[in-house]
Amino acid sequence: MANMAQAIRMALHYAEENLGVTDIFGEDVGPPLGGVFTCTQGLKTTWNSPLDERGIIGMAMGLAMAGQRPVAEIQFCDYIYNTIDLLKLAGNTCWSSNGQWNLPLVVMTPVGSGIRGSLYHSHSFDATATHIPGWKIVMPSTPLDAYGLMLAACEEKNPVMFLKPKALLRIKGEELIPGEPGDDKQLSKAIDAPLGDRSAWKAQWPAVGKHVVRIGEAKTVRAGEHLTVVSYGRTLPLCAKAAATLAGEGISAEVIDLRTLWPYDWAAISASIKKTGKVLFVNEDTEVTNFGEHLLRRATEELFYELLAPPKLLAGKFLPGIGLADALEMASVPQQGDIETAMRALAAQAP
Amino acid sequence: MAREAKKFSRPALVTHSDALPLDSALLLSMHGHMLRARCLEERLIAMYKQGHGYFWIGGPGEEAFNVPLGLLIKKGQGPAFDFLHFHYRQSATLLAMGEPTIGALRQMKNTATDPYSGGRNFAGHFSKREWNVAPVTSPIEVQYAMAPGTALAQKRLGGDAITIVTGGDAGTAEGDFASCLVWSSRPGQELPVLIVVTNNRWGISTPYGQVQGVQKISDRAVAFGIRAKTIDGNDPISSYLELKEAFEYVRTERKPYLVEANVSRLYGHSSASGANMTTAEADCLAQFEALLQRHGLLTAAKAKAMREEITEQLLAEARLVRDEPQPDPSTIFDHIYA
Ligand SMILES: Cc1ncc(C[n+]2csc(CCOP(=O)(O)OP(=O)(O)O)c2C)c(N)n1
Numbered sequence: 001m002a003n004m005a006q007a008i009r010m011a012l013h014y015a016e017e018n019l020g021v022t023d024i025f026g027e028d029v030g031p032p033l034g035g036v037f038t039c040t041q042g043l044k045t046t047w048n049s050p051l052d053e054r055g056i057i058g059m060a061m062g063l064a065m066a067g068q069r070p071v072a073e074i075q076f077c078d079y080i081y082n083t084i085d086l087l088k089l090a091g092n093t094c095w096s097s098n099g100q101w102n103l104p105l106v107v108m109t110p111v112g113s114g115i116r117g118s119l120y121h122s123h124s125f126d127a128t129a130t131h132i133p134g135w136k137i138v139m140p141s142t143p144l145d146a147y148g149l150m151l152a153a154c155e156e157k158n159p160v161m162f163l164k165p166k167a168l169l170r171i172k173g174e175e176l177i178p179g180e181p182g183d184d185k186q187l188s189k190a191i192d193a194p195l196g197d198r199s200a201w202k203a204q205w206p207a208v209g210k211h212v213v214r215i216g217e218a219k220t221v222r223a224g225e226h227l228t229v230v231s232y233g234r235t236l237p238l239c240a241k242a243a244a245t246l247a248g249e250g251i252s253a254e255v256i257d258l259r260t261l262w263p264y265d266w267a268a269i270s271a272s273i274k275k276t277g278k279v280l281f282v283n284e285d286t287e288v289t290n291f292g293e294h295l296l297r298r299a300t301e302e303l304f305y306e307l308l309a310p311p312k313l314l315a316g317k318f319l320p321g322i323g324l325a326d327a328l329e330m331a332s333v334p335q336q337g338d339i340e341t342a343m344r345a346l347a348a349q350a351p
Numbered sequence: 352m353a354r355e356a357k358k359f360s361r362p363a364l365v366t367h368s369d370a371l372p373l374d375s376a377l378l379l380s381m382h383g384h385m386l387r388a389r390c391l392e393e394r395l396i397a398m399y400k401q402g403h404g405y406f407w408i409g410g411p412g413e414e415a416f417n418v419p420l421g422l423l424i425k426k427g428q429g430p431a432f433d434f435l436h437f438h439y440r441q442s443a444t445l446l447a448m449g450e451p452t453i454g455a456l457r458q459m460k461n462t463a464t465d466p467y468s469g470g471r472n473f474a475g476h477f478s479k480r481e482w483n484v485a486p487v488t489s490p491i492e493v494q495y496a497m498a499p500g501t502a503l504a505q506k507r508l509g510g511d512a513i514t515i516v517t518g519g520d521a522g523t524a525e526g527d528f529a530s531c532l533v534w535s536s537r538p539g540q541e542l543p544v545l546i547v548v549t550n551n552r553w554g555i556s557t558p559y560g561q562v563q564g565v566q567k568i569s570d571r572a573v574a575f576g577i578r579a580k581t582i583d584g585n586d587p588i589s590s591y592l593e594l595k596e597a598f599e600y601v602r603t604e605r606k607p608y609l610v611e612a613n614v615s616r617l618y619g620h621s622s623a624s625g626a627n628m629t630t631a632e633a634d635c636l637a638q639f640e641a642l643l644q645r646h647g648l649l650t651a652a653k654a655k656a657m658r659e660e661i662t663e664q665l666l667a668e669a670r671l672v673r674d675e676p677q678p679d680p681s682t683i684f685d686h687i688y689a
Contacts, residue, residue: 050530050534052534054496054526054527055496055530055533058499058530059499059500062436062499062504063501064500065434065485065500066429066500066501067430067504068500068503068504085493086493089488094687094688094689095686096468096472096478096486098471098685098686099469099685099686101478101486102688102689133687134687136688157688
C-alpha cells in the first residue's frame with residue numbers, strides 16, 4: 001500500500017488533473033527534489049520558490065485572488081511562524097470584505113516529532129493553527145485519509161491548512177486508494193523519482209479515482225465502552241495500539257480520529273463521551289493553550305452531568321523545544337506508554 | 352541613476368511656463384478628481400471630529416499622484432484586468448476610477464451599508480472585487496507579498512493586465528517589500544507588477560532619515576535589475592507622464608517597475624495624531640490650481656464654486672449616512688467562510 005507521502009502525491013496529481021490545481025510550490029517542491037519528504041515528486045504544476053515563507057503565503061493568496069488554485073508548502077511548520085500575520089490575513093479576507101473575496105488555497109506543512117528532528121524539525125502547529133479563524137484545518141493519520149482530505153482541501157473555496165504528521169509520512173497504509181496498484185514495488189517504480197539523474201524521469205501515474213474525506217468528519221477507528229480517546233496525527237495510531245493492548249486487560253476504549261481540527265466533529269465526540277462517560281484528548285503540541293484544552297472545556301461545560309471522571313488531556317510538555325537526544329524527545333511528547341498509562345488511570349477512576 | 356537614462360516611449364516634457372503637455376480636458380478632469388478627493392478626506396475628518404466615526408486615515412496630500420494612477424488603471428474583475436493591492440491613502444485613486452464618494456462615508460460611519468467591509472473596517476480600507484481592489488489591510492506591507500501572486504496569474508493569462516501595489520516609505524523596511532522585489536524579478540519569470548512607494552518621509556512620527564540609510568527607495572530596485580524611478584508626486588502632470596511610461600513598460604514588457612513618488616502628508620498620519628492641516632508641506636492641489644489659473648484653464652472663482660458644490664454634496668451624503676443603521680450584532684459570524 002502507498003505510504004502517506006505517496007498518497008499525498010497521488011492526491012495532488014488527481015487535483016491537478018481534475019480539481020483545477022494550478023500551482024504546487026514552495027522550497028524544493030519542484031524538480032529535482034520534489035519536496036524534502038517527496039510529497040510533490042513528478043507532478044506537473046510544481047515549482048521551486050525563493051526561500052521566503054512570507055513570500056510563499058503571499059504568492060498563494062495572490063494566486064487565489066486571481067482565480068488560480070494554489071497548493072503551497074512550508075517546508076517544515078517550524079518555519080511557518082513568520083507567516084502568521086499573512087495566515088491571519090488569509091483567514092480574515094472573506095470576513096473583512098463582508099463576503100466579497102474568498103481565497104481557495106491550500107497550505108501544507110509537515111508537523112510534529114518522530115524523526116529526531118531536535119528544536120526546529122519537531123514543532124507542532126495545531127495549537128497555533130486553531131487560533132487563526134477563517135481557516136479549515138485538517139490532519140490525517142492514514143494514507144487513505146491523507147488522500148481524501150487533500151481532495152477535499154483542493155475543492156474548498158476557503159483556505160485550508162493541511163498538517164502532515166511527518167512521523168507517519170513513510171508509514172504504509174492498510175487501505176488501498178481507489179486506482180492504486182496493489183503491488184508496492186510497482187507503485188514505487190511508477191511514482192517514486194529515481195536516485196541520481198532525474199532530468200528525463202516522468203511519473204507513471206496510476207488512474208487514481210475520486211475519494212473525498214469531507215472536512216469536518218471524524219472517524220471512529222475503534223469502538224469501545226469504557227472511555228473515549230480523541231486524537232489526530234502522529235499520536236492517533238499510538239492511541240489505537242494502546243486501546244488494543246488495554247483490551248487484553250478488559251478495558252474497552254473507543255478511539256476517534258478527529259481528522260479535521262476546524263471545524264471539528266463535535267457530534268462524534270459528544271456522542272462518544274455520552275456513551276462512555278470518560279474522555280482523554282491526546283496530541284503532541286505544547287500543553288498550555290493547547291487545542292485539546294478547548295475540547296476539554298467544551299466537554300466539561302456541555303457534558304458535565306454525563307461525565308464519570310474528569311476529562312483529561314495528554315499533550316506535549318510546555319517546553320521551548322524538543323531536545324535531540326532520544327531520551328529527551330521521548331520525555332517531551334506523548335509516547336505509547338504514556339498514552340496507555342493515562343488510559344488505564346482514567347479507566348480506573350470511579351465516581 | 353544609470354537605469355533611468357534609458358527612456359521608454361517617453362512623451363517630450365514641455366516646461367509648465369510654456370504650453371502644458373497634457374490636453375486641457377485631461378488636466379481639468381484630473382483637477383476635478385483631486386478636488387473631490389480632497390473634499391472627501393476633509394469631510395471624513397470632519398465626521399471623525401464630530402463623533403461620526405472612530406478613526407480616520409486617508410490620503411490628503413497624495414492626490415496629484417493618486418489621481419493619475421487611477422486614470423491609468425484598466426479596471427474590471429479577474430486577471431484580464433489590473434489587480435490593485437493598495438494601502439490606506441488611496442481614496443483619490445478610487446475616485447479617479449469612478450467610485451462614488453458615499454461608500455467612504457459609510458465606512459467612516461461603520462454602517463451596515465459600508466460597501467467595502469460592512470462596518471467592520473477602518474476608513475480608507477477599500478475593497479471592491481468588481482475592480483480587483485484587494486481588501487486594504489492595516490498590517491503594513493503585507494500587500495507587497497501578495498502582489499506577485501496576482502501578477503503571476505496575469506502573466507500566465509497573457510494580455511496586458513498588470514498588478515499595482517502601493518505603500519508608504521517607512522513600510523519598505525519590512526521584509527515583504529524585499530519579498531516583492533525578489534518574487535517579481537526571478538530570472539526568466541519576471542512579473543508585471545508596478546511597485547509603488549509613496550514617500551512622505553514619515554512613518555507616523557519617525558522621520559525617514561532617522562531609520563533608513565537608502566538615499567532613494569528606488570535604488571533598492573537596482574540590485575534586482577528592476578527598472579525604477581523617483582518622481583515628484585506633488586505634480587500631477589509629471590506624475591501622469593511618468594506613470595504612463597511605467598504602465599506602458601509593465602504592460603508590454605511584462606516585467607516589474609518601481610515608482611517612488613515624493614508626496615506630502617497634509618493632515619498628519621491619522622486621527623491618532625490629530626488630523627490637523629499642516630502648512631509645512633507642499634499642497635499639490637493648491638499648486639495645481641495656481642498652475643491651471645496661470646494657463647487660463649481655471650479661475651479662482653470657478654475653483655471656489657466647484658469646492659462649494661462638492662462640499663455641499665458631501666454634506667448631504669453625510670447627513671444621509673448618519674441615519675443609516677449599524678450592522679446587526681447577529682451578523683458577526685457572517686462571511687467567515689465563503
Ligand atoms: C506591521 C505593522 N506595524 C506597525 C503598524 C502601525 N503603523 C501604522 S501606519 C505606520 C507607519 C507607516 O508609514 P509608511 O509606510 O511610510 O506609510 P504612511 O502611513 O506614511 O503612508 C505604522 C508604524 C502597522 N499598521 N503594521
